[in-house]
Amino acid sequence: MSAGAFSIDQLMELAGLSVSQAVFKLQPLSKGKRILVACGPGNNGGDGLVAARHLFHYGYQPTVYYPKQSKNDLYQRLTTQLRSLSIPFTTDFATALTQTDHIVDAIFGFSFSGEVREPFPSIISMLRDTKIPVLAVDAPSSWDIESGPPGEGPGKGFMPTALISLTAPKPLVKHFTGRHFLGGRFLSPQMADKYGLDLPNYAGIDQIVEVPVGDGEKEGEKL
Template sequence: MALKTLSAKAAAALDKELMSTGAFSIDQLMELAGLSVSQAVYRVHPPARGPRVLVACGPGNNGGDGLVAARHLRHYGYLPTIYYPKRSKNELYQRLAKQLEDLEVPFVDDFGSAIKSTDHIVDAIFGRLQHRGSPNSADWVTGFSFSGEVREPFPSVIKALEETKVPVTSVDAPSSWNIEEGPPKSGLGSSFMPEYLISLTAPKPLVEHFNGRHFIGGRFVTPSIAKKYDFEMPAYQGLDQIVETGPTGQKL
């Protein structure tokens, strides 16, 4: 049986609930998400296949997940490089960047050059929910960080992701894809199909258009929340923070 997907509206409400009645902080959720991403990368591309990983980070929570994943990857023995052209002024993101700098993880400005000297790419540009302030504040954002308009320098990055032969792992949604409808019908991103996708918390409707290896990372959602939002929690094994499923969410 296929696992149910979570709409953008439901995912926004669930994320808000996790950080209010669920008592999670955004730091915790980002740490758990980034840990899941790092485990997915380790599963599909262990260091022996090539330790160089280029992590492309956007300005929102998706980018924060990428920064956390890069830190874990560095501790696993990889040699990550960070492309983070639109740094957030938020203290959380600044701390995450500082942690990487302390590990001597390089930050690069030229994605086109960096992509030529890497073994794997993590696409953490657009995808996950973008929040500002606290869950009850007036500036809480309940939409996904990709709104349909891609601003520089990201169009050239997405084009490079479309054209590269280097395997790509996308976080929650391939950048340029619509959460509900999948890839654009034409134009930028319409031919972008990463090899790997990790859905955070639960699969989104876009997985119906994805034909690579698919993982779910969300080993923190309580049974009561899963029941409320009407989706099935996968059976995580041992220490794993991820579960691999079929392209449309069915358990392998």
């Protein structure tokens, strides 16, 4: 990403915008405005914070679950922006789950590895078991970037309703069976050629494009 002279702020803003547009496609306002955004402590959580701000401006009613808040200046500014819009933060995920129409899983992204630590094991278990639609950001939380869903632990059996891959699909998409979106309308043709990426055709002003799971699998294998 540094080769394209993008800052982390820019990339997070573009990612969060893509996530918010995927929610708009999956959950039109007429089907329910309440969106629960579950954010982890890293960049994936930052994408969720940005998405929550955009969702508010679209007319949704986001609630943010962000139990491990970063002291980094960027994340502090993102949370300040949400609080200035009176977007609520909750510490009770189980109750919030009963009061929402759609969920954004922005807990762990493609860089996740190792053990899922508290309070996230129970959160991922609830995401797995809920009947409410879940959109995962870049990777379903607890999934391995290469091998996909874990064979044991809280993420075993977790298959979100939809996935938005940011910049390009990751190898784990081979194991995903829900609706699949791509987001990241900023890569140059030169960068795509360098990494062997087959960039999709985005329509109009859309920052996302939906692709069949089979197509995402082929693109993921190129990475």
